[in-house]
Each structure stands twice: as C-alpha cells, then as structure tokens.
Amino acid sequence: MALKLPVPAALRKPSKPGERSNGAGTNGAGTGDGNGKAGSPVVDTVKEGAIDVVGWLDERTGASPFLTGLLLRKVPKGTNWFYTLGSATMFAFAMQALTGVFLAMYYVPSATDAYDSINYLTNDVFLGEFVRGLHKWGATVMVILIFLHMGRTFFFGAYKYPRELNWVIGVVLLILTLVMGLTGYLLPFDQRSYWATIVAMNITGSGPVMGPYLADFLRAGSEFTATTLPRFYAVHMLLVPGLIIALIGAHLYLVVKLGTTAPPWLRADPKPKPLREEVVGPASGNGISGNGRSGNGRSGNGATRADEHDRESS
C-alpha cells in the first residue's frame, strides 16, 4: 500500500472529457476549481512546484516507501498512553542535548574557572538561568521517565521473546543515563557537586584489585587534580552522549522491526462462542449441505481463524 503522493500534472492520467482533473465530475458546470479560490492558477503553480520538489527528493532518496513503512505501520490493538513513556524519555534526552549545546558555549571546564563561568551564565546572560534550569530539571525528568518506562516494560512483560535484546539495550541506556547524571552534576563545581563526586569516585575505588587504578583513571591522579574536571567534561559531552545516541538508534530499530507489544490483558481471540445448532432451510445455500449440520467445528469464526493462521505461518 504505497503512500499516494500528489503526482505532477505532466504525469497525471488525463481526465475524461467533461470531468474535472480533481475528479469533481460535474457536467461542465461550476466556475471555480477544486479549492474555490479566485487566484487559482498561481496557487496551482505553487502546489505543482512543491510537488515537484518532493518528487525530486523522493526519487533520489527512496524516502517514500521507508516513510510509509515507518509511519503507517500498524500498532497493536490496545496501545494506550503507557506506551508514550519511551518517546517521552527520548524527547527529554533531546532537550538535554539541545540545552547542553547552548550551555557548552559559556562553560569553561577548568577547576579554577568553572564556577565563575556558570555564575556568569546564570546571572549575566539573557535567559541564562532559565536554560540552566531546563537542563538541570530536564535531568530529573529524564531519570523519572526512564524508570517509569522501565517499569511499564517490566509489568507488561514486554521484555520477553522476541524483545530480549531490546531490554538489554534499554538497561545499558539506563546505566548510561545515570552516568550522565553523575558526570554532569560535577560540572557546576559548587560544594554539592564536588563532594558528591568525591564520594562517587571513592565508591569506584573500593572495588578490589582494579578499584584503586580505576579511581586514579577517573580522577587523573590520586587526588582531585587540574585534569579531573576536563576528563568528566569529555565523558559527559562526547563519550556517553555518543554511546546513548547509538544505542537509542539500535533500540528504535528493534522497536520498529519487532513492533510494540499489545497490553498483556488483551487476547487475540475472544473466547470461542459455544457451538450452536443452526437449522438451514431446504431452499437455501448452493453447495452448503442443507440439513443443519453445524456442529462439526467449522462453524462461525473458527474456520476463518484457522485459515488465517495457516496462511500466516506458511
């Protein structure tokens, strides 16, 4: 079922005599054209121009069948508002990325200048505190949404066959989101940032054998040094967002390919109706045996469904 894109005039099937090109089909009566505007030739030309551009792009990208498949695919019966949590999380991430880009234009990732740059941004830049607020509370909202999304997936059993890989990718995304939170809240470099990060790095260090070296790697030394903050900044700005974007791509690909689950309380077939006798009159039905045999299991919906299944599984 291809998307019906408007076709340029030159390629349109010529209309029958007396018929309008938009199929209105009056007998030559009627003054205006389909949209009833007086200046119709100009509008028509503009519309044709736009259609030509779309056609040009579509011919070179093959976007039309892709978009058809993506946008017009069916979602199962019963898809409700719970299913919006995933895309809401992605939207929150997009907002974080956007506000983050603008914050990065003012932020200085140096232990001596970070606090002052944030101070300048918050107090002296137009809408500075607002954008910083969007980023800060966006982080909270994203964490809440991702946990709600995970809970919905868990309680709907949507991690079971064949969506196990999607769940694994999702858990990795959850961990990466928490890492973003951790590395991000060091950056304003106020008291809360500093001490929360010190504790987090020491938690890393308490693992045996590799712990001390891991903590040294994160901190770039045995104490909080001049390169610790830039390290966290690089992770927060470049490494983890890159991983998140790649994994969101994989997550969405699987969602489109495998489809979203139906809510688990829905069943495909309602309870089969109890079989009943049907008396068929003597004059009815060509080819239907007319003596009321209806109890042989091929009555009602049962036949259709079995056929359907046979067709699909072949």
Add this chain to the structure above:
Amino acid sequence: MNTAEKEAYLREYEVLKKKGKPFFPYAVFKDATMMAITAGVIVLMALLLGAEQGPKADPTTTTYVPRPEWYFFFLFELLRVIKPPELVPIATVGIPTMCMVLLLLLPFYDRNPERAPWRRPVATVAGIMTIVAMAFLTFLGASAGSPTEIELEVAPQFEQGKQVAAQSGCLACHKFGENGNDGPGPELTEIGSKLPANAIERTLVNPSGIMPEYGNLPPEKFESLVAFLASLQ
C-alpha cells in the same frame, strides 16, 4: 519458553497487530502530546524552582554536609545503614553490581511465557517490592540530617542544652527524633522518661563502652545539657 510457546505468541501478536491502527497519526498523536506535557513540566520546574548555584567547591571545609543528587539517595541510604566496616564493599560495589546484573539478565532467567501481571505473581511481587524498597530508601536518604543539628522541638529554656548536645558529637552515636545515627548508642528521643536526671548526669561523667566523657564541659553547658536530656519525655 519453548518453541511452541514462542510460535503461539507470534501468532497471537500478528492477530492483535492486524486489528490495530496505523502508527501515524494515532500513536504519534499520543507521543506528541506526552512530549508536549514533558516539555511543559520541565519548563514549569525551571521557572518555579530556578537553578541557583551553591557556594563554590571548597575541599577545606569542616562544616559542609555532602549529599548526592536525589536519584542516588537510595544508594546513599544503603551506605548509611550498612555500618560494619567489613560489609562496606558489599554496599559500595557488591549490591549495585548485583542489581545491574540481575536487571540486565532479566529476560534470560524469567522463562515464564505469561505476560499479564496477574498471571506471573513472582515477577509482579518482586517488581513491586523492588519499587517500594527503592522508594523507601530514597525517602530515608532524603530525610537524613546533619550530624550537628537536632530538629526536635523543645521549650525555650532547653534550647541551649539542645545546642550543646548537637555540637558535642552526640548525634554521631545517638538518635534524637529524626537526626543522628542509629548506633552504636541507644536512641535518646525519650531518654528523660527512661532515666532520672541524676542517672543521666552519672552516665555523662562516667560513661560505659566507647562513649566519651563529658564531665569536663564548662559547668553551665553541662547543666543545660542534663536539663535538655531530662526534658526529653
């Protein structure tokens, strides 16, 4: 899940999918609405709660009370309640790692083909208990107070004694209402009704175990401390 169950699920899914509606515009509308609501909530929070900067990072402080972001409060509370030093690595790396592994491998050890929550009681109960535990730990972590502040309401004449108690390190081992630690010392929220004033005085001067002596406090502070403790009924 064996092959038969997998096939049965796929068949049922196909049927339900056929009966569904196209993604655009029906599901996209719900998604877009939710995105608008999300944007609205974030904007509202940014406008109402703002983004104030705290004091500059100062590693030389001896008065600051560090706290993590709210979504780490459950881990923070876990670290507070696991007191024996030998168990500390369990709280720092053991439990979080185990939880991550359990979460990651969930589809591989949950073999039940059922999806409806009431048909998979183990999973549902485990999920609800996890959520309740995390919420409870988060709440406890949020209400953990500073080690030098007592928030109990007392009559004005006992205020000074309350301050002496708060500043003398008592909260490190004792609980006063919501503040302080659950050990190694007993809770003192109602100590006045358990011990008479002279018993309290004797304990302060001649404590047992690891409790330090407080007999050397200036007399005025010592008396106000005793009066405060005796008033905790």
Add this chain to the structure above:
Amino acid sequence: MAEPADKKRGTNPEKPKPAGYFEGESMTRRTVFGLGVQAAGVLAVTPIALASVGFAIAPIFDTPEEMWEGVGSADDYPSDSYRQAVITIVNGVGDSGKTTVYLRRGSETLDEDPNEFIAISTRCAHLGCPVRFVKAAGNFICPCHGGVYDFEGKVIGGPPVRPLDRFQTRVVGNQLEVGPRYSVTNDLEPVRARDPGEFTGGIWEYLYPPRPTTAAPPS
C-alpha cells in the same frame, strides 16, 4: 584458511602449478586481499588508538613530586587538642587543590614522642567526606554516613574501614611543615596512601595494591 582444493572458486585446475608447489597449498588472491584488509586496518587504527588510550591512562603512572608546606611555629600546636591548618596538595587548581589538616604535638599519655607531630587528614576513610573534630567529645565525626573516630583517628563507630589518613610532618628550624599523605593500618602502622573505602594491612596490601601516584610512607 587453507581451503580444500575442490571448494576454491576462480582457480583454474589446468594451470601448471607454480615452482615449489606442494599438495594442499593454497593462497588465493582472495585470501591475500582478505589478510591485507585486516593488516591495513590494524595498521591504520593502532597508532591512533594506542596513543589515545595511553594518553588517557598515563595519569595512573605519574608520580607527583613531594610537597612540603609550612603551617606556622611548632610551639603553637598543643598535644591535648587539634588545631586546623590549610595546606595545598595539588598545584595549579587554586582553592580546589587545598585541604584541611588537624595538627597536634605528640602526647606522652598516648606513648608518643613529644618532639614529633601528628597531622590528621579530614578525608573520611569510608568514602571521602570531610570529617570534623568535635572538641567536647574529643572525636572526629563524618557528616555523610555516620562514621566516628577517636582522638587518635581510630574508628569507633560507623562504616569507615580504617583509621584516618595522616600527613608526614617535620620541623625545620622552628617551623612545622606538612608533607605527603600516607594511610595507616588499624594499629596505626604507616602504609602508602590509599583511597577511602580500601582496607589496609595484611592481605589487603595486595588486594588494594599501592599506586605510583602516591608517595612512599614514612618508615
């Protein structure tokens, strides 16, 4: 990689075998190019990846030079209580490279040499929060998770896993100077500095190995 002769495609069985050929030998054009792809790929990526990773890991092996800082006259520090001082432990980062130290003279009642000084770090041995000394109780208290240390820095309550770290001290002329950090075991024996949360002493010296980024402890 040597495919059976009958599975190879594109080889002409009629062509005379090259000099030195032995039965079963095969190195098709395809194989050569396949190996070439892998070799070229490794060659292209390795120097960049190794350099980048090495660059990121290098700080683990970097030993900073020892710093000693004066904190005032040695006579200012009593043996029955602690006095605070601020020292710089990391250069170049301004205020965030400083830390607070609690100093006192050695106390004879605790079997210490009165000519030696004790410098206790404010870094809690549990997870690094800043501890404070409470004079009335003679204890160090940590505000985070309920750790309590006694007058010498040994743990008497809460989750800290070892006594508080110390700094090396020396007296130059009349000035008291504070040097690099070191950690102690539960018996207050000096060991190389460890991060908070790491046990010291005995087998723990190997499970939490010493690191090049720390200074050697005093003997």
